[in-house]
Every structure is written in structure tokens, then in C-alpha cells.
Amino acid sequence: xxxxxxxxxxxxxxxxxxxxxxxxxxxxxxxxxxxxxxxxxxxxxxxxxxxxxxxxxxxxxxxxxxxxxxxxxxxxxxxxxxxxxxxxxxxxxxxxxxxxxxxxxxxxxxxxxxxxxxxxxxxxxxxxxxxxx
Numbered sequence: 001x002x003x004x005x006x007x008x009x010x011x012x013x014x015x016x017x018x019x020x021x022x023x024x025x026x027x028x029x030x031x032x033x034x035x036x037x038x039x040x041x042x043x044x045x046x047x048x049x050x051x052x053x054x055x056x057x058x059x060x061x062x063x064x065x066x067x068x069x070x071x072x073x074x075x076x077x078x079x080x081x082x083x084x085x086x087x088x089x090x091x092x093x094x095x096x097x098x099x100x101x102x103x104x105x106x107x108x109x110x111x112x113x114x115x116x117x118x119x120x121x122x123x124x125x126x127x128x129x130x131x132x133x
Contacts (some may be wrong), residue, residue, distance in 0.1 A: 003032055003071075010035065010070040020063045023056065027067060028096065035067035035099045041089055052089030057115055057124050060097045065111045065128035068099035072109065074132035083126035087117070094118045099128070107132050 001009070007030050015027035015037070023045070029036040039045070039052075039060050047053040061083055069076035089095050096116050103110040108131060115124040 001073075006071050006073070007031065010067045014067050014070045015063075017063065017066070020059065023059055025060055025063050030067055030071060032071050033068060033101050033104075035064050035071070037064045037067060037097050039095045039097075041091055041093065041095065043091070045089075046091060050091060052091075052095065052123075054085055057085065057089060057095065058083055060095060060115060061113045061124060061126045061128065064097035064099035064113050065126075065130065068101070068111055069109055069128075069130035069132075072104070072132060074107075076109065076130040076132045078128050078130050080129040081126060082128075083113075083124055085124050087121050087123045089115075089117060089123050095123060097124075102127065 011030040026038050028038050041052045045056040099111045099113045102112050111128045113126040
């Protein structure tokens, strides 16, 4: 599979993941070794104190890393993610998650994912490890 085919696969197949689609996560940008995905939080994404639930942000992180990792020569599955939540997401405030590589090996890759609010605030910082088949 050529690079353009891998990017198309990452955007359409991985980016169209049923859970991510259900949650409203959208692919904004995909290129070799990079993905940007977004979420426009609605009432269903909120926690009890009217902030974006951590699991919604975690799903956004997971989706960004999975799309980015699948632009590589070998397909990938994530097997570990560590996230630090640094600020709150607010209702109706679009969140963008950007995944870029920190370390690339033949079978393993490590991705950094930054989640930012519309105003540029860093909401979460994460690392995700992928296994390449």
C-alpha cells in the first residue's frame, strides 16, 4: 500500500471508527505521521459539573493517535495510553487533538497527543504506544 493509500485508509477507515463516529469525533487533517481530530462537545459529553467528561477527552486522544499511527507502512493498534488532564473542556467549545510521533521503530511507535481548546488552552497532554503488525 502506497503512502496516499495509507493516508486514505487512516482518514476513512480508522477515522470512521464506529465509536468515534457515535461520539461525534471528526477527522480534521491527516498526513504522513500526523493526525488532527476534533470534538464539538454537546450535553452528552459533559460530566456532573458541566465540563467535558474525561472519557470523552480520552476517546479524542485515542482516535488522534490511532489515525496517526495508521498512516505508517504497517497497520497499528494502540496498546497503552497515558493522559494528563491539564484544564477543563467547556460546553460548545471545540477541542482539537493533534498526534505526532515521538519515537518510531519497526514494530512500535510512541505518539504525543496534545488536546487544545479553541482558544489555544492546553486541555490534555498524552502519550500513546502503538504496535505495528
